[in-house]
Amino acid sequence: MGDKFPDYLLQECRNALSVHCRDIVMTDKGSGEVTSGQQELQQKVFHGSAGYASALDTFIEGKGYYASLFDRTPIENNREGNQERQSGYMLELKDIASCNEAVKYVVYERGFTREALAKNGEKELEGRNIGERAAVSLANYRLALKFHDEYCPQGKLPSGKSLEDAVLYVRQKMYVLLKGAKSKRSNSRRSNAKNTEKEYTEEEMPAKYMFSGYFTYLLWGPKGVSGETLSCLSVDGTDVPKVGRAASRQKELKIKAAERASDIGGTGPYHRGVAIKDKFACASLAVSELKEQRKNVRDLLFHNSTSESNCLQQLQQINAMLDRAYERDDDEREIGLLKKRKKDLFDSLDELAKRKKELEDESDRLMKQSSSNQVQVSAYYDAVGSFREVPGAVEVKKKHGVADSESSSLSASVVQKKRKSSSSVVVTTATKKQAPKQSGAVINLLTQFNSQATPDTNDKQQEEQESRAYNAEDDFNEYIKQNLIDNLAQKEQEGEDEEQEDEQNGLSRIPSQESYLEYDKTFVGAAAKLDDQGKQFLLEFRKKQAEISHRERMEGRGAATDTRNYAPGNTYYSNSHSHATDLFHDNAHEYYAGEEKN
Known part of the structure; x- marks a missing residue:
């Protein structure tokens, strides 16, 4: 050798x-x-x-x-x-x-x-x-x-x-x-x-x-x-x-080309001749394998419980038969057979109990694989490596006060905002911590935020504008909710008679609270932090808008709806939204022009 x-x-x-x-x-x-x-x-x-x-x-x-x-x-x-x-x-x-x-x-x-x-x-x-x-x-x-x-x-x-x-x-x-x-x-x-x-x-x-x-x-x-x-x-x-x-x-x-196909640059181990699609296929197989293992264990546990129930039922029947045999003083041979069957059932119950304990332990082991050491996550890491953080992402998260677990939602919201046209304002659903309040003009911020995609705006200015918009929408939407809910509840009480009349005429209604909030979010979701006068102005404008909508309804433009039916896709909703938005911009320009002079 x-x-x-x-x-x-x-x-x-x-x-x-x-x-x-x-x-x-x-x-x-x-x-x-x-x-x-x-x-x-x-x-x-x-x-x-x-x-x-x-x-x-x-x-x-x-x-x-x-x-x-x-x-x-x-x-x-x-x-x-x-x-x-x-x-x-x-x-x-x-x-x-x-x-x-x-x-x-x-x-x-x-x-x-x-x-x-x-x-x-x-x-x-x-x-x-x-x-x-x-x-x-x-x-x-x-x-x-x-x-x-x-x-x-x-x-x-x-x-x-x-x-x-x-x-x-x-x-x-x-x-x-x-x-x-x-x-x-x-x-x-x-x-x-x-x-x-x-x-x-x-x-x-x-x-x-x-x-x-x-x-x-x-x-x-x-x-x-x-x-x-x-x-x-x-x-x-x-x-x-x-x-x-x-x-x-x-x-x-x-x-x-071979390096690109094999995803060179990841931190996972490399194996020559294995492309990234092959690695993902292996990772998917690992996911399916773990899923099948969990399913098999659950099925075996169910089968074990069913067998245990059957044994208990048979044991009850054997006990009843033994009682009757003793009462009738049956042959000893028959009683001996019943006793032997009873002993076999006890042995079976012991085996089922041990088997149940083993299956429960295996199930716990598979279900506890929810950390980074679990089979499917390890397979993905081995296939493509740990994903790198996007440059600047840490600073953006710290700037907006977003936790790591919330960063994915925030990133998705930012992408959605960037893809919207400059004439629309979107409300993000990401959860963010509150930042110190600021005062500023609605129109100024809307103009800056909607122009963020222009070539003259650099990345730093864009981040600042998005940050101001993020910080504004939470406080402002919360303020709108708190102030409108009471008013809407009162309007609902006042409009019960109209609702009953509409129900008799076969008209459907949307709850006023949801429709008002959905409508308000649409055009003020990304507004700036307002001072007290600005908030008061916005509420007054909202009341004027409701009066205009009511007047239009009474004139026949919205015969089948009222001020609370702001349902997306509704023609009356679209017309009222366009009219109200124009009115809002005109009044806001006029209001803040006067504020700047003062």
């Missing part, structure tokens, strides 16, 4: 993957990229993203550049990691790569796994670390290339020599060079550094020694086993695939 996968091999696998990622960054970002962008792209290529296949997956599956690094052997029964081997064979690292002929290192065994390669400790390998590994490997590759040229003049192996001989020569030279340089650096710090430098020879090289960048040299060197050369390692540009500008642009567009 072999020993545990050694750390030096694990690190060298990471080094080779880092060089692979670095090459892709240099190819795709040939026009240049900032350091942070390079690190981010290197991490994407290493671990995988929407636009890039994971270099780590390519390595662990023995594909692409890394196909010639492994030997393929048939799967053995009860072998560690068989559940991960979907290809039908095992991948064994070649001896020339492991530098250890005595041990066979097999993928998915003894720590040679994707998880071990992807993580450095508890954290995934980051882009900065990947870049540093690539830089060291590339620097050592240049030194190895020098020794390779010494062994293979004119790019050809000496007669009778193989790739293994060339690799051994390069390893020995690199051992002497790197170990000797390290010895000199360490001894230079000592006070007795004179004559203490240790000399390293090629014969002293350990059998398992490999330098940082060894896999890079083995895979993509002049005699690399992959048969290809990376663009960042090529000396003369040969054996490097050429990519034109048009192909590069097309590739970049495809990568961006």
